[in-house]
Amino acid sequence: MNSKQLISKIKEKILNNEYENKKLPTEDMLMEEFGVTRYSVRKAIQNLVDHGLIYQVQGSGMYIKERRDDCLVLSSTEGLVMGFSNKSVTSTLLDLKIVEADDDLANDFKCKIGTPIYKVTRLRYLDGVPFCVEYSNYNKNIVSYLNKEIIESSIYEYLRNDLKLNIGFADKIISSEKLSRKHADLLNLMENDPSLIINDTVYLTNGSIFNSSKVLYNYKITKLFDVANLK
The missing domain is CATH 3.40.1410.10 (Chorismate lyase-like)
Known part of the structure; x- marks a missing residue:
């Protein structure tokens, strides 16, 4: 699975409200779930941050932002x-x-x-x-x-x-x-x-x-x- 496919998979789960407490799994959990490298996970996370889908809380993890479906x-x-x-x-x-x-x-x-x-x-x-x-x-x-x-x-x-x-x-x-x-x-x-x-x-x-x-x-x-x- 390449980075674009990984981004698409995570985004699909976000849009389907599949993550509990609006929180993204850890890097290790994403690596295990999708069978990808840490580099691919970090690249996908940065893409989702850049597109305003998630944000990072220092020491706590990655959280899903409120959706802006009208923009x-x-x-x-x-x-x-x-x-x-x-x-x-x-x-x-x-x-x-x-x-x-x-x-x-x-x-x-x-x-x-x-x-x-x-x-x-x-x-x-x-x-x-x-x-x-x-x-x-x-x-x-x-x-x-x-x-x-x-x-x-x-x-x-x-x-x-x-x-x-x-x-x-x-x-x-x-x-x-x-x-x-x-x-x-x-x-x-x-x-x-x-x-x-x-x-x-x-x-x-x-x-x-x-x-x-x-x-x-x-x-x-x-x-x-x-x-x-x-x-």
Whole structure:
């Protein structure tokens, strides 16, 4: 079992309220339960701390934090389906095409001009309410195949489970702007209403950029969550 699988297993148990007294087992107990090394356990624990799921009490152990199921976790690279595990996340594909990278896309992806790029536009819902309009680009040399079924399910689950890509980290730029009539109609809002914008550049663990996106969020139902490390 690798670190990602271990993180997934522990997270599943946390979400299913399987740990008594909201306390995580000791490192030794986790090593024995999952048959992994201490290094893997510590790496998984750090990931769960970084994502705001657990916290450490000196001399007492690791405790499970109160869940923030209504928030978009900024530090997460899991995608909406995993990030909002308690809600129904659905998507509607609005547009899918392949283009050759121009100067701007080549700069975004640090790739050669002419590299094939998937351009995906989709509308995403939380419990049936329009949540965001997403414009995403994927380097086709890395993300070899996308179709309507994958896009309307979970792209990131497909990338991890089917393409076996190791997703590393994301640079995020957060801003705001007024909605155009087109985007307001998609989000069931009014033209010139505010929208939260997040621009992502997402890397594999080897440093390759495979995804860049611009996402416009429905301001009425969007909350952001991140963990501040005050050490």
